[in-house]
Amino acid sequence: MTSIRVAETPLVLYILRRADDALVLGHRLSEWCGRAPMMEEEMALANMGLDLIGQARALYTYAGEVEAQGHDEDALAYRRDERGYKNLLLVEQGNGDFARTMLRQFLYAAYADPYWRAMTTSRDATLAAIAAKAEKEMAYHLRHSAEWMIRLGDGTAESRARLERALATLWPFTGELFEIDTLDREVIDDGIGVDPDSVRDTWTATVADILARATLTMPADGYMQKGGRNGRHSEHLGHLLTELQYLQRTIPGATW
Amino acid sequence: MSATPDPGEDRRAAAWRIAGAVTDPEIPVLTIADLGVLRDVRVGDGPVEVDITPTYCGCPAMNMIAVEIELALEKAGFGRPKVNTVLQPAWTTDWMSEDGRAKLKDYGIAPPPKGGGRRALFGVDTVPCPQCGSIDTGVIADFGSTACKALWRCNACREPFDYFKCH
Incomplete structure (x- = not known):
């Protein structure tokens, strides 16, 4: 089925960027279904994935309303090409092992939790309402993933080595959390969006505290990868979208 | 109403x-x-x-x-x-009726504490066992059988139970 073209006004783009983060990370977590190391984590990963996909649905629906071109949540999720996706590179990175998945969740939740909390005072009532739910959900994700950071980092030689490897792999994707462009700036200046810089100190403090308790060293900031917010992705997103969009691209409008 | x-x-x-x-x-x-x-x-x-x-x-x-x-x-x-x-205002477990809380407990699910808000999300350290009432309980898993529940265990009667999370 043909791809849609989205009228990317600053606000539409701002909402899509957040919706894409939630959908892509939620989809990544869903890939753990039936593969988690234990039953409790099977449930936890699925539940966190469900929260994120729920957040994505609400955000896509709203983006479609703001865009007013007749695109619903399904059109926005299933009929945009890779370049149309504006998520952070961090959330599209592959699951790797359990340590890497949990670290990715931790790094994102430590950001999304204060981000959504700040959004609850947005001048935009719908975004504030979605944020009021999302911030509580992300608080649970943060607590859960932080506990795993401590358990794995301060655990066995094997769990520690895996988490250290994950940290080295994912750290270059954390700079993008705080990237904004002039379009985001416009939405922030309107009192609608949240400036990620306003949660940077909170994020840094949370990560430093948990890594210290995990007896791990916080990596120094070196070269940071970016591009996701403008649709320039790593090789991983295309594979993810192929699976995510396959059915709707093959049998347009399929329902059950 | x-x-x-x-x-x-x-x-x-x-x-x-x-x-x-x-x-x-x-x-x-x-x-x-x-x-x-x-x-x-x-x-x-x-x-x-x-x-x-x-x-x-x-x-x-x-x-x-x-x-x-x-x-x-x-x-x-x-x-x-x-x-x-409708998304506004955002749902909270504080909206659950007293009757609903009693029904949950009878069903074997520990009801969420009153007084939502962020502090209550994490301030909970005692959840009475819906079976025997003991407060000698502990968490098994933060994410339970549905998005709204966590899995707990009673150390007194040894029964596992669901806890409806504060939200």
Whole structure:
């Protein structure tokens, strides 16, 4: 089925960027279904994935309303090409092992939790309402993933080595959390969006505290990868979208 | 929720009662009125309109609840009912009725503490066992069988139990 073209006004783009983060990370977590190391984590990963996909649905629906071109949540999720996706590179990175998945969740939740909390005072009532739910959900994700950071980092030689490897792999994707462009700036200046810089100190403090308790060293900031917010992705997103969009691209409008 | 002498209001009260009696498919002892999910019912000249609000963003029960409300209202003679999802104000476990909390406990699920808000999310350190009432309990898993529940265990009677998380 043909791809849609989205009228990317600053606000539409701002909402899509957040919706894409939630959908892509939620989809990544869903890939753990039936593969988690234990039953409790099977449930936890699925539940966190469900929260994120729920957040994505609400955000896509709203983006479609703001865009007013007749695109619903399904059109926005299933009929945009890779370049149309504006998520952070961090959330599209592959699951790797359990340590890497949990670290990715931790790094994102430590950001999304204060981000959504700040959004609850947005001048935009719908975004504030979605944020009021999302911030509580992300608080649970943060607590859960932080506990795993401590358990794995301060655990066995094997769990520690895996988490250290994950940290080295994912750290270059954390700079993008705080990237904004002039379009985001416009939405922030309107009192609608949240400036990620306003949660940077909170994020840094949370990560430093948990890594210290995990007896791990916080990596120094070196070269940071970016591009996701403008649709320039790593090789991983295309594979993810192929699976995510396959059915709707093959049998347009399929329902059950 | 109380009916007034206004004839339009009587129909509304009836629609509210019928819609409110729809149960949560995951926790069948709770109605959507108990949960605080039912937000408004409007009856005018046209079809009856019902507003519901999601509990968790990704709660899969919401779609089913909407369908069941439509079915229940149609069965009661309200033609072509319409169910809207409203996001504002955001649902909290504080909206759960006292009756609902008692029903949850009888069903074997520890109800959420009153007084939502962020502190309550993490301030909970004692959850009384819904079976024996002991406060000697501990968490097994933060994420349980549904998005709204965690799995706990009672150290006194040794029974595991679900705890409806504060939200």
